[in-house]
Amino acid sequence: MRRSIYSSDHEAFRGSVRAFLDRHVWPRTEQFIEARAFPRDLWIEAGRQGFLGLGIPERYDGSAAEDYRYNAVLGEELAGVSAALSSSFGIHYDVVAPYLVELVGEEQRKRWLPGFCSGELVTAIGMTEPSAGSDLAALRTTAVRDGDSWVLNGSKTFITNGYSADLVVVAASTSPERRAKGITLFGVETGMDGFSRGRKLDKVGQPESDTAELFFDNVRVPHANVIGEIDRGFVHMMERLPQERIGAAVSNVAHAARILRETIEYVKERKAFGQPVGSFQHNKFLLAELVTQIEVSQAYVDQAVMAHVAGELSAVDAAKAKWWSAQVQNDVLDACVQLHGGYGYMNEYRVARAWRDARVTRIWAGSNEIMKELIGRDLGL
Ligand SMILES: Cc1cc2nc3c(=O)[nH]c(=O)nc-3n(C[C@H](O)[C@H](O)[C@H](O)COP(=O)(O)OP(=O)(O)OC[C@H]3O[C@@H](n4cnc5c(N)ncnc54)[C@H](O)[C@@H]3O)c2cc1C
Numbered sequence: 001m002r003r004s005i006y007s008s009d010h011e012a013f014r015g016s017v018r019a020f021l022d023r024h025v026w027p028r029t030e031q032f033i034e035a036r037a038f039p040r041d042l043w044i045e046a047g048r049q050g051f052l053g054l055g056i057p058e059r060y061d062g063s064a065a066e067d068y069r070y071n072a073v074l075g076e077e078l079a080g081v082s083a084a085l086s087s088s089f090g091i092h093y094d095v096v097a098p099y100l101v102e103l104v105g106e107e108q109r110k111r112w113l114p115g116f117c118s119g120e121l122v123t124a125i126g127m128t129e130p131s132a133g134s135d136l137a138a139l140r141t142t143a144v145r146d147g148d149s150w151v152l153n154g155s156k157t158f159i160t161n162g163y164s165a166d167l168v169v170v171a172a173s174t175s176p177e178r179r180a181k182g183i184t185l186f187g188v189e190t191g192m193d194g195f196s197r198g199r200k201l202d203k204v205g206q207p208e209s210d211t212a213e214l215f216f217d218n219v220r221v222p223h224a225n226v227i228g229e230i231d232r233g234f235v236h237m238m239e240r241l242p243q244e245r246i247g248a249a250v251s252n253v254a255h256a257a258r259i260l261r262e263t264i265e266y267v268k269e270r271k272a273f274g275q276p277v278g279s280f281q282h283n284k285f286l287l288a289e290l291v292t293q294i295e296v297s298q299a300y301v302d303q304a305v306m307a308h309v310a311g312e313l314s315a316v317d318a319a320k321a322k323w324w325s326a327q328v329q330n331d332v333l334d335a336c337v338q339l340h341g342g343y344g345y346m347n348e349y350r351v352a353r354a355w356r357d358a359r360v361t362r363i364w365a366g367s368n369e370i371m372k373e374l375i376g377r378d379l380g381l
Contacts, residue, residue, distance in 0.1 A: 001295050005302045017077040032208035047119030055097040060113035068309045076254035083357035084206035086251040091160045094247040096123040103228040124165035126156035134370050137180035143172035152216040162212030163200050183233035187225040194219035205356030242318035249301045252325035256332040257294045259354045263336040290332050297328045316378040323371035326361040333358050
């Protein structure tokens with residue numbers, strides 16, 4: 001079905017993203033997997049092309065796109081290469097950017113945003129802890145005021161870009177007895193004394209995104225690095241989660257759609273019993289179902305993107321887009337593996353990697369169960 005949310009300007013932007021990917025990413029995908037990281041030169045190149053500063057005003061060297069559809073186009077194209085590429089870069093330009101634009105003072109904006117846009121300052125967001133994931137209000141990292149600074153103690157886990165980030169937005173408890181109402185956000189610069197990283201975590205998929213544990217041992221953070229209001233961190237995070245979730249949904253659908261297209265090409269070529277495997281009625285019907293699932297999901301996600309552009313995307317609708325797209329992505333990719341037969345289980349095939357890479361989308365940024373909990377609550381249940 002023809003999509004109608006993008007103008008010729010968005011499509012021209014898509015062209016420039018594709019040119020960047022053709023030149024700087026596609027030839028190096030194996031190298032990223034082996035290094036288990038995206039090298040800094042890639043960030044710098046993305047910054048040079050203006051891709052990192054989409055949501056950042058021009059006075060801080062951003063590209064000031066002021067239209068979420070540019071974020072969506074970028075997310076779609078990155079996800080077409082790999083889920084890891086869209087998640088690592090997405091955390092930076094799509095998830096962290098609003099915190100640094102909307103919630104910090106002028107001094108911090110001037111200090112952080114030009115590097116954010118150029119790729120010299122890579123960011124991460126640290127909410128999850130070993131004993132607090134879905135139940136974020138249970139986090140145990142503390143921050144205690146001491147004169148002009150705050151002293152942070154605790155740890156975070158599963159942090160995307162955690163191994164390479166220069167700046168991490170960290171959620172810490174400033175009033176532990178108040179749980180969700182006592183959380184504050186801090187900009188922790190990773191050179192600060194007492195900050196350390198654990199090993200790069202060994203994941204089932206997405207090997208090229210660096211995911212790490214972070215440790216805070218009496219890290220002294222200046223008061224100026226407080227992001228947003230004291231004790232309002234939970235609200236700040238909740239307010240920004242719809243963007244994170246629609247960004248995830250955009251990537252989920254684009255990732256699955258791309259691999260599905262590649263699978264359709266494969267089943268036209270691969271023969272069994274003297275005919276292309278795609279032409280067996282079972283497989284033809286299966287592919288008809290998969291294409292329909294993608295297109296129907298795309299229509300909902302597109303509608304949600306437009307709602308976000310209009311500033312009207314509700315947390316509940318973002319939750320619907322996120323869990324649904326993650327489920328469809330996982331179902332479609334599982335079927336694509338099946339359609340590849342044994343080759344679908346070989347890591348050298350993109351479909352195998354995509355299948356492993358996608359498993360986490362039902363878990364992170366609010367699991368499918370948590371999304372359904374939010375939707376159920378909205379039904380008055
Ligand atoms: C690769 C990867 C990258 C990540 N990147 C980041 C990052 O950059 N920053 C960050 O802060 N976090 C990150 N995360 C963490 C991620 O958001 C959490 O893993 C997720 O929120 C789930 O938390 P948990 O792992 O503690 O699971 P738990 O909260 O322990 O949940 C375990 C199971 O119980 C279910 N469950 C929990 N509560 C309920 C409930 N009320 N009703 C029904 N079921 C429930 C969950 O859905 C899940 O199935 C990442 C995780 C991974 C795996």
